[in-house]
Structure formats: C-alpha cells, structure tokens
Amino acid sequence: MLNDQKIETFRQLVENKFQIYNSLFMSLPYDKMTNIGMLLPFLAEESREGYQLGKSPEEIVEEFFQKHTELKTEEQKLELLFKIIQYIERQVVLFDSIEDAAFQDLHSESDPGTVMNLYDRASQEHHLAAIRKKMEDFAIKIVFTAHPTQFYPNAVQRIIHDLRDAIINDSITQIDALLQQLGKTPFVNKERPTPLDEAMSIIYYLRYVYYQTIGELYRKIKQVFGTPNFTPSPDIIQLGFWPGGDRDGNPFVTADITMKVAEELRISILKDYYGHLKIVRRRLSFRGVSDVLTALSKRIYDSIFHNDTKISAQEIIAELDRAEKILVEEHNGLFLSVLDDFRDRVKIFGTHFATLDIRQDSRIHQAVIDDIFKKVINEDPESKTNEEKIQLLLDSGAVLNPDDFEDEMTKDTLMCVYNIKTIQENNGERGMYRYIISNSDDVKDVMNVYVLMKLCGYADEDIHIDIVPLFETMEGLDRSQNVMEKLYNHPVYKKHLAKRNNKQIIMLGFSDGTKDGGYLKANWQIYTSKEKLTKISEDRGIIVVFFDGRGGPPARGGGKTHDFYASQGNTIANNQIELTIQGQTITSVFGNKDQAKFNFEQLLTAGIENDVFKDVKKDLTEDERALLSELAEISYQKYSDLKAHPMFVPYLQEMSTLDYYGRTNIGSRPSKRGGGSELKFEDLRAIPFVGSWAQLKQNVPGFFGFGFALKTLKDAGRFDEVKALYKGSDFFKTLVLNSMMSMNKSYFPLTYYMRKNPKFGEFWNILFSEFSLSKEMMLELTGFKILMQEEPLNRKSVKIREKIVLPLLSIQQYALIKIQKGEGNTASYEKLVTRSLFGNINASRNSA
Template sequence: MSLPYDKMQNIGSLIPFLYQESQNGLPEGKSPNEIITNFFEKYTELQTEQEQIDLMFRMIQYIERQVVLFDSIEDAAFSSLHSENGKGSLKSIYHVAQAQGKTEEVRKKIENFVTRVVFTAHPTQFYPTNVQQIIQDLRDAIQQDSVSKIDMLLQQLGKTPFINDEKPTPYDEASSIIYYLRNVYYQTIGKLYEEVNQLFFSESNPLQSPVIQLGFWPGGDRDGNPFVTSEITWKVARLLRTSIIKNYYKHLKIIQRRLTFKHVTQPLKELSDLLYEHMFNEDGPITIDQIKDKLQETRTILIEKHNGIFLDILDDFITRVNIFGLHFASLDIRQDSRIHQKVINQIVEKYTGIDLNDLSETEKIELLTNPSFTVKAEDFEEEIVVDTIKNVYQLKDIQEQNGELGVNRYIISNSETIFDVLNVYALFKFCGYKDEDIRFDIMPLFETIRGLDGAEATMNKLYNLPIYAEHLKRRKDRQSIMLGFSDGTKDGGYIKANWEIYRTKEILTAVSVKNQIDVIFFDGRGGPPARGGGKTHEFYASQGKTIANNETQITIQGQTITSNYGTLPQAKHNFEQLYTAGIISDVFATSESQIAPDERILIDRLASISYKKYEDLKAHPSFMPYLENMSTLKYYGKTNIGSRPSKRGGDKKLEFDDLRAIPFVGSWSQLKQNIPGYFGVGTAINEFKKEGKLDEIKDLFKHSSFFRTLIQNSMMSMSKTYFPLTSYMKDDAEYGEFWNILHDEFELSKELCLEISGYEVLMQDEPLNKASVQMREKIVLPLLTIQQFALNKIHHDSEFKALYEQMVMRSLFGNINASRNSA
C-alpha cells in the first residue's frame, strides 16, 4: 500500500472496494458501467471524467504489481510444494524399475531417448526484461525472509515501467531467452544428465545421449514475422555461439581453481585463452574439436600423473561441452508454405519462363529436385524473395560456425501436400546445395484440420519418392513431423483438434513403420489448454504404444518459460517430468494409456459432434464481428509485446484464417469466456446423456488417461471462465443472441464435465493449481471490470476514446500475466 507512485495515495485501500463491488454486482447482473459508476460515487469525490480516468490507470498499475508479487511468492514456494523425489522424478522411476525388474528396459530406452524443448518468443506474457529480473530478485528475498530487501524491491517495482516503449525486435526476444539458457538451463541440464548417469549407468559405460536438447525459434521463425531477416538470423546464431563460449569460460575458471597441478595448468590456460579470444572475436575459427582436444589432454594428464583427483568436476565440464557444443540451442527455421510457393514460382518463372501450374506432378517434381540453374538473390526485387534466398545460402555458413546442430531443421507451416516439403528441398538445390550438403530435417507442420486429414497421403508419397527417400537415408532414416495444437484448436475446436492430432500421430506412426522410417513428433503446444498446453506431462504419459515415442519434442513459450522453467528448481522439475513422461509411456504403459476399439468409437463421435457445434459457431454471422467489436482482439497488435504481427496478411481485411492463435485465444481469455478450451464439449457429452449412454462417457473418463487429461485440461479453461463479467451483453440488440449461445454451452459443458468426472467442483484433483487460479482471478477481477467499462466507452464514442483505448491495452498486461499457471 505504500508503493512510491505519483498521486497513488489510497490506491491500495480503494481496490478492495472495487473488487467487492465487482464480486457482488456482476453475479446480480449489474454491468461494468454500473459498477464503476457506483464505485466512483460511493468511494471517491472525483467529479470529472478525466480524474476518474487517471484513477483507473493508477489502479491498473497497482494491480499489475500485485500480480508480480504473487508470481514471486509462488516461485519462492516452489521447492516446498514439489518433492524432488515425487511422482515422475528420476529417482521414483528408478525405484519403480527396480521393483518391477525393468531397470535394463529403462536403461535401453534412455540410451536412445532425448527430450527436445524448443523455446519460442510467442508473446503470451508481457513482462519486460527489467520486471522479470525484479521478480527473480523478489523471489530470492522472499526465500531469505528479508523484509528490508522485499520493501526496497517493491519500491523499485513501483517506479519501473511495465510496458515497452517500442516493440521488441526478434534479436531482443532472443537475448531475453538466452538469459535463461546461460543462467538456468546450462546448470539444470548438466545436473539432470549427471543424475540419469548415476542412477542408470556406470563410469565405465556412461550415457552418450544428451538427455535434454534445446531448440530456439527467435531469429529463425519467419512465419508471419517480416522482422526476422537473414541478417537477424545470422546475428542470433552468433549470439548463441558467443553465449555458450562465455559460459564455458566462466565454468573453466571454477575448474582452474581446483586443477592447479603441474602439467595440467598449461592446457587449461591455453583453452582459457582460446575461449577468451573468441568471446570478442565472433568470426574466429574456434571449433568444438579444439575445445574437446584440450579437455581430453587435461583428462589424460590428470589420470596418469595425479591419480584422477577432481576428475569428476572436469568430467562435468566435458559433459556440458558434449551437450551444448558451439550451438547452445539449435536454431530452427520456420516459414509458411504459401510464402515458399510464392518464392518458388518467381524463381522458376525467372530462370525457365515456365509456369509451374502448367506442369504435371511428375514434371514439377523433376524441375524442383533437379534444377538446371543456380539462383542469385540480386536477380530479384521483392523483399521476401530476396531474403528467403539469402537465408538458405547462409544456413551452410551457420553450420560451419556453430556445428551442424547450430541449425539443422526447416519447418513448413500450413503443410498440406508433398510440394510444401519439396519446395524447401528445391530451395536448397536452387541455392547450389548438392544432395549430400542438405544436412537438414525438412519438417512439415500439419496444423489445420485439412492438413491433418491429408497427412497420411502426403507422407506416404514422400517416403516413396526416390530422391526424398535418398535424403532420408542420409538423415539416418528419421523423419521429424510437427503437429500444431494452437491453430488446430482454433480451426477445429477443442476435442476435434486434440483427437485428430492423436489419430494423425497413430496413422503417421503406422505409415512410417511400413516404410522403415523412424518418425519423430514435434508438438507445437502453447501456454493455456486452448493452445495445447495444460497438463503437459500427463499428456505425454498418456500416449500409448500406437504412437511412435522416439523423442519428446515440444515448444515452450511466453509465460511458460518464466513460470515453469524460469528458476533452477522449476526448470529441473519440469524438464525431468517431461523427460520421464516419455519413458513412462513406453516402459510402464498401463491399460489406461491404450485406447480400446470401443473407446475410440466414443471419442470419435464426441469429436464429430463437438466439431459440428464449433463449426456452427464459426459460421454464425456474429462470430468475427463479436471478436472484433466486443473483445480486445484489435488491441493485441497495438501493444509492444512481441516482434511478430498479430495476424498474417499485412493490412488487408481481417480474415479468420489469417488470425494468429495467440490473439484469438487471448481475446477469448480477456473476455473470461475461453471458448477454444471447451466449446462443443458439453453438446457432445449431452448427446450421449439424451440417449441414456452417459455411463459410457463416465467409464471413458475413468479408464482412458488420454480422454481424462483432455477433460481435465478443459476444466482448467472453464475454471478461468467468468460469464457474469459480460452478462450485460445478453441484452445487446446485435450480440445478445450470440452471447447466449456461448453462455449456454459453457454452463452445459461445466455441468456435464463435473457429472462424468464425479467431481463437485472444477479442478477438484489439483488443489495447488486450483488455489493459484482462484487467487489470480481474484487479483484481476477489478482490472477486468475496468477493461469492460473502457470497451463500452469506446463503443459509445466517448470524447476520451483514445485514452480508453490505451486503458484497454494496459489492462491486457495484468490479466495475461496473471494466467501464468495455465501450462
């Protein structure tokens, strides 16, 4: 209450009154307008609208900082709330394996199993770097129980801006995430490897797999982001390389304090000098072999001349070098298939005069895979074409600098046909790569319902195409395929999207096995359940034997990076849980993780019914107008929260297909309606109830871990839903009918999910998460009331419209930040 704001007297004591007015008034049917008006009349003496606006802005500032304090408290409490040796930990797996006589089976699985965590900059959290650092310092001060430190940090927080003056660049986003690579993941992943090695392997036969690999999208993800250029990609690749060298240099200093013996100090000094030089000379010719050779020389001397004293700390360093190389995290390249097609069309027409549309499929494949020309960027004018060509040329240089793992995956968004993959292969060939030089996994991303439906035919054709089969042979007969949850949910609704992805994985597993290919699935899972997040570890543990489990690969983004992987204890716990989930689903699979034929029929029907309900909603004439006019959708693009525009297609009219999943899901979240997380679920279950078959769905919830996880994630979405906030819309002449459709489906879904689960309340089996959600919802309720009040003022063309628009944008921040536990 004593934060040093300008004109902030009594804000801390006023907010509880606004909370009370909202908590009591909204369920009674009062509109946010009535609540805010009553609040000003009852609790303030402010006379002018300008004074009231000033007060609301200050309340937003205050609530933003309340959220930060709660974040810090949760972070500080993490270790006391999560047992190091609890369910899903490596030690628990070890003890279960011993008890069941499966230790050797687990060891064999681990030898060839890797979990790849890919960090993206998708803006689902809005904290600037300065505020993130205060959160970390606050967490430490709370753990130390230092009231004086906490007080000083809260004062700092009061004077620190919560918004960026300018949009962050992709390089800024990369720098922000690299902070965690350097200060959290370098330590965490090394410790995890050490623990796996100690539990399941011996000194004479150590584990060769890195356990966890890191992937990186900022600077490489070009999909819909015109600010990711070839220049940015090069800068980020160099930053990753320089950052890991700095970590090695710092780590080596610790080792040099112990290894002070004759003959040992010299090779370590030579290595230290080499690393130091290359921290400041980014173009220097350092290689990973140079580093490894010096370390191996030191190790040999240590064993032969000094009885191996402190060998463990040297081996720990060698392990990090083996894991992180000169790349630190692998930079993924991603672009939309439609952009590739545009670039390919222009290249082919420029050099051959041929229109690709005039060719047969066979002729097209021949031209793409066996070109008679080499492309030059300077031969073109359009920026996207020039930059795409430059990017393909530079990838070989990045591999030379950072190693092959520096950049070795090219992901194609919106993949639907074989040509979406072959176009990328063609780009490499057009840019002068020989077949054997294409040391890249070319990865289709199936994300739309259409793309998922056609995935089997697409991959079967590719596997049987001689030139692509040869490419896969050079890639050790491994094909990586990405599946997108965010756009899938946006496109097909909650149950349909998740079931289609599950079935597509099964189908692609079968077609890959048939063609003797090891398929690896990469899941684009977002923060909240509506974007594929939710109970992530349970999701992977619930995947049965019908789905290939060669690796676990997943995107981590936005608030999930800071909330689940932002500190050493959190990162270790969540990396570990994610890693062991893949082992559990393979070695310790239960009948619950296998979906029986009769259960498939039930889920399939549920998916079809819910999909129809969702499709009807999308086809409603009010669907897009409601989002544009009654939600915060149009304001996402105006906030300085991320480098990427909120929609594809530039300034043209907003189309559903161009709308990005984050602002789409986020806008429903701001309304506290969370439609993508459950809409259609109630209608689907109700069909069975009407037929007297609800017991079948109850049994499905009880016996299928996949379906149970799906419904529990949906219940998490519903627990963050609060229709009283917008109940005033039910009487709106234009949108009243549409609001009632949304509200009725929510009530039906909530009632029936509780009925099939046997729960009395949502999230009944997750007391920790439930308590966190409730506390956060309580903190942001006044903020949401202010936001709805401001939106209403904008609709009625207030003379202060510009200020109210700014208010809506500011209120986005606290509400989204408060949802950090959604993953």
C-alpha cells in the first residue's frame, strides 16, 4: 500500500511536472533551437520503434531526416543533431531538478535506515544502551573524489540548485526564466579543468550543502540519542577530500596544487563560520557575550584575508567556551542552544572542513626511492633487494633537499611530503593525516612512504600520518593478508603503528577489482579479504578500518550502499564505514540537503544496525561460503575468458566511446595509464572502462559471468541450493539485486546491428547471450516477473531517463558508424560522439 502511495506521488510530482515544465522548452527563445522541441519526439519515436524492428541507428537517423526534415546537406544535418543534443542535455537537467524537488515528499523521517527508525526499533527491542555504546567509537566517512563521471560547469550547477528551489515552490515564472538561462549557458568546458577547478567544484557542495546538512544531522543525533551522561562524538560523520591530493596517474596534481587546495579548504570553512557567527551574534546580543563574539568574528575575518594570521579550531572553541560562561552566569543561558550548535560545527569541521588525502601509485614511489638511493647511497638500486634499500636509507640519517634532484617526480614527491607538516599546522592535524598507496601488493610499498617521511626530516614522534595500502587488483587482494601480516611484524612499522594508536586503515578498490575480476568474483574476493584482514588485525590488537573505493554504479562497486553495508556479518570489522563518492554520485546522492541528510543517515544506521541487531541472514554458514566461492570462481572463469578474447580491447576501442572519454574535458586526469599508443587492458582506467560499456547500454562488468555461474549449478541439479542462498544471505541477495540494476539499465537493441559486423559480430553475440542468460536466471532465482520488481520508484526513474536519452544514444551510434565507415566529415562526427558522450554522462546520474 505504501509503495502504491509513493508511486502515485512520483507520478504527480515527477512525471506530471516533467510533462508540464518540459512543454515550456518548446516556446523558449533558444538560438536556432526553436523547432527542436517539435522535431525531437519524432526522433524519439523513430528510435523506439526502429530498435524494436531491429533497425540500425544509421537507418533510424537517416529515416528521421527523410520523413521529418527537408535537410539535404551533411552540414545542415550535423547542425540539427548538435542542437538536439543541447536540447536533451537541458531536458535531463530539468528532470534531475524535478526529481530532486520531490525527494522530501517521497521519503519520510521514519523510513527504514533513518535515525528515527533506528531509535524506534532500538526502543522496542531494548537496544538503546547498545546503540549508544556503538556510537562511542563508530563513524562514517564520505571521501569526495574528482574522478570524471559527471561534471557540469559551475554555472550550470548553480542553475540546477535554483531550479530545484523554484520547482519546490511551483514558481512558473522563475522556472521559465531559469530554463531560458539554461538554454543560453554552455554545458561543455572549453578546456580541461585543472585539479584546482575540480576542488572548487566540490568545495561548492561543502560550503552550501554539507556545512548545514551535517551540522543539522549531528544536532538530530544528539537530540534523539543524547542523555545527561552521553553525548555522541562530533566525529561521528566525517568528510574526506581527494581533488588536489590524488596524484595517482594525474601529472597535473603537484605539491603546489595540494597546498593551494588545502588553503582553499581552510578559507572556505572559515567563511562558513564567519557567516554562521553573524546569525549567532544576532541572537546573543548580551553584554559581555557580544564583545567576545565580535572579537572572534574579527579574528576569523583576519584569518580568511591575511596570510600571516591563522586561527585554530581550539582557539575558536576556547572563545565560545568563554562566551558560554558569561551567557550562563549573567544571562540565564538564553539562546545557549544557538551557541552550542555553532560550537558543534567547529568541532566537526575544525579548520580543515574535509581531510585532504594524498594518493600515489606504488610504482612511482619505487622509482623515486631508487632515484634517491642512487644519490644518497651512491649504488645501483638494482644491486640491492627492496628490504636492503629501505634499511640502508633509514640508516643513512640523510635529510634531503628536493632541489638537489633533477627528476621532477622525485623533487615534487619530496616537496609534497615536506608540505604535510605545513598543512597540519595551518588546517590542524585532521587537515591531512593519510597517505594512500595505489596498487599495493608488497610490504615495501608501505615502507617506502615511511622512508620518504624520514628522509624529509620527520622524527618518529612527528609522523602524524596513517600510511594506507590500497589493494585493488585480484592479485593485490590475494596478497593483502600476507602483506599486512608482515607489516604488523615489521619492527619499524610496528613502532609507527603504536604511535597511531594501533589503528590501521586499509583501502580496497571495488572499481578496479570489478574491472579485473568481474562483478561476482570481485565482491566476494573483497568480502573474504576483509574477513582475513579483520582476523589478523584483531589477533594482534590492531583496530582495522576498511576504506572502500566504490563508484556510483554496481559495476564499480556502487549500487544500494545501505543494503551492502547492512548485509556484512560479524566476521568483518565494523569500526567505521569509509567510502569514496564520485562524479554523478555526488550530485545525485549527496547533491542537496534533503538527499545528503537521508543518505548520510542510511550509511550511519547501516553500520550501527550491523553490530546491534543480530540477524542470521548476515552471517554466512560454511555451506553458504562454499557455494558463494564456487559461484564466484565459475563467473570469474567466464569473465576471464571474455577478457582474453582477442576482440575484447579492439571492440571497446573501435565500437564504443572509450577513445572519446579523454576529449570530454570533464576531468583533469588522463583517461588511461601509460604513454604507449597501443591500448592494453591493464592501462584502462575503471571509469572510462565501465562508462564505455554503459554508453553502449551493455553494462557488461555489472553482470557478465553471473548468469553462467547460476546456470552451471542449475544444470548440475543444484539450483535449490542457490535459491536457499538468496533467501538466507543478505549479502548474496544484495549482489543479485545490484546486478539486476545493471541489467535493467542495459538496452541491447541499440547495438543489434553489430551482430552482422564481420569483425565483431561473434563477440557481440557472446555479450548478448550472457546478458539474456543472466536476466533469465536471475528472474528465475528471485521469482520476479521483471528486473528491479521490488524497486518501483527507481525503476520508474530509470525508465523516464532512458526514454529521454534514447535519441542521444541513436545520434552517438550514428556518428560512430559514420566514423567506422570513413564517410563524410570525420572531425564533425567525432565531435558529435564527444558531445553526446558528455550529454549521456550527465544524464547517467543513476546509471550502471
């Protein structure tokens, strides 16, 4: 019944409003776009009917020109297609804004996964004390990355925010004006953004969404769970930040950029404090209190605008404590809650706003260490083992000057390590306290960072840094237990860990794991790796925190995040939930206050529920484990065979948009690793890899091998075992539902024409066969009639979006076909692919 009400609300507030406001587009005075609103439905209908009849995108677009236009020249046709893309991009923004505006009406304060729902459940089951106990040392941390999965220019982001507000207020005049502004505002960055541009884009959300959202949510948690003897820690919700610190594969992130971003974070939070303090002072206008707050406001102002003046979070809190003392003793504590709320924000955000992480690839570190070794030890690094090099450098007692090195990477890496101390002095220790090493698969990968700290003159007691290995490939995950075991026993590292309160953060890469091992294998491998790492850590008295590098869609480890974390059993350490949020997930899941608050709550309660409410569906039995391992291995073999197919990389390169990702100017980072012209699988970055499958509407990494594994067990007469696993294990159920989400967003009719391709026809058929099998097997397993049957709202949202972008996909495929045939103006068709790619990326906020 509740679902029926929500579907009706969605129909009224989203579908109907979209129809109404979309009609405004038709009368907007866009340059040369006047007729697009009338022509677009024809292309949409030609696409819908044409694909059902097995027509190719080329046939569909050419028939559209023939039947509905009088255009003759290629130039005229291309101009129309570009205008259609621009029009659809703006339709997507309108739909996003309408959907965002309806969020509050579609979700309530007592929905499953909210703080109030957690409180009500805990009260009924007498678990409030256990929840408070869990809250003493539990936290969630969202780490924002700049990975290029969606980036509207800042001007468009601001229009989206204003449009959402206008839709909430049903202001037709304002909506009309904003749609006009949208029509004349460019959606494409002329130049690739710099890492600083990317940082400023996300700092916009910090300032205008998260400062209020997290402050209000913390106040709510205090009100609901606080007692005279218990106050939840202000650290219960934390923010992390990668733009400007993530130098893995990004040559544009330098030590200088990192310093600039750290300073922008410091200044931005102080600006929020300065604005908030004005509101506080409006209420606390009393003698004595007002003087303290006015002086504090001036100090914060000076710290924003004068480089030589710095104020720490501790100093701000000390002044607020002074103001409170006067307020209580002389003014009856009037408006004390207003002061409390402000002080809580300072405790939450400090002078750092979000913790800036450094990340670099282990292979870069090794090259730097080898370069240093040659200079300091004056020997050939190849003549020594890694352990010998580390020991010799530690024993040397050398303190290096970055300017003494010719290699730019060595120089910049050393400068970056030196700057950590300055950033901690300016932004507080929380401003930067983690150094993440990509592609970790050996002890030396972690120890190299420790050595760099020592070579930059840090005494042991001054290394206020957590060194975080990132295990992301199947090989890396396989070796993770062995690596951590050796590290925990390493005398030097053991001492360092003791100084870090015996707390070890370990990062696991879902995106690269899925790319490397396929969907089912990657998720199971990460699950079992976490179990092993939990055991060896706890056996040695180490508090282990897992940091998950998850993307937005299931194919990059995303999907239904609350369900994923709530499904993990007690064999996995649950000290903190940490995950990356990137691209379209920032805007679609945490893009405004209502959504952000709801989704922060979902994560927080998932972690707490996991410990407090025992559920047999979370803990896997030995038989369930054996079955999951078997399914994972079968699917891995099937996926590995696909990767080994000689057409795998050529298909992506020639038939998809892979080569065009680097031209979209949505991210500062190159779209592939390595500088060679020949593309290798290992050079592919997870985002363009998964994104290219999504643009083809094939979403291969989200399901491939899963259906084959299910069918293998069915053929062996063991499907009842799999059904029992689905019913009995929340973890397996979540994997199945997320994989179904990937398939629901696939549309193979778009590429039916590839079946006849002499080079790639056989390969396409392999993909389509596995898709059909996976869909058939999962529907049989779940008992569903359709994919995403239990998620009607999500399904509706996806359906409308797919309908909006179908003409865009037709145009993209049409242009790719023209390029493959070498027909017409290749440069223009390539530009068409890039523009439609950009439009699709932005449309895919909930894409798989």
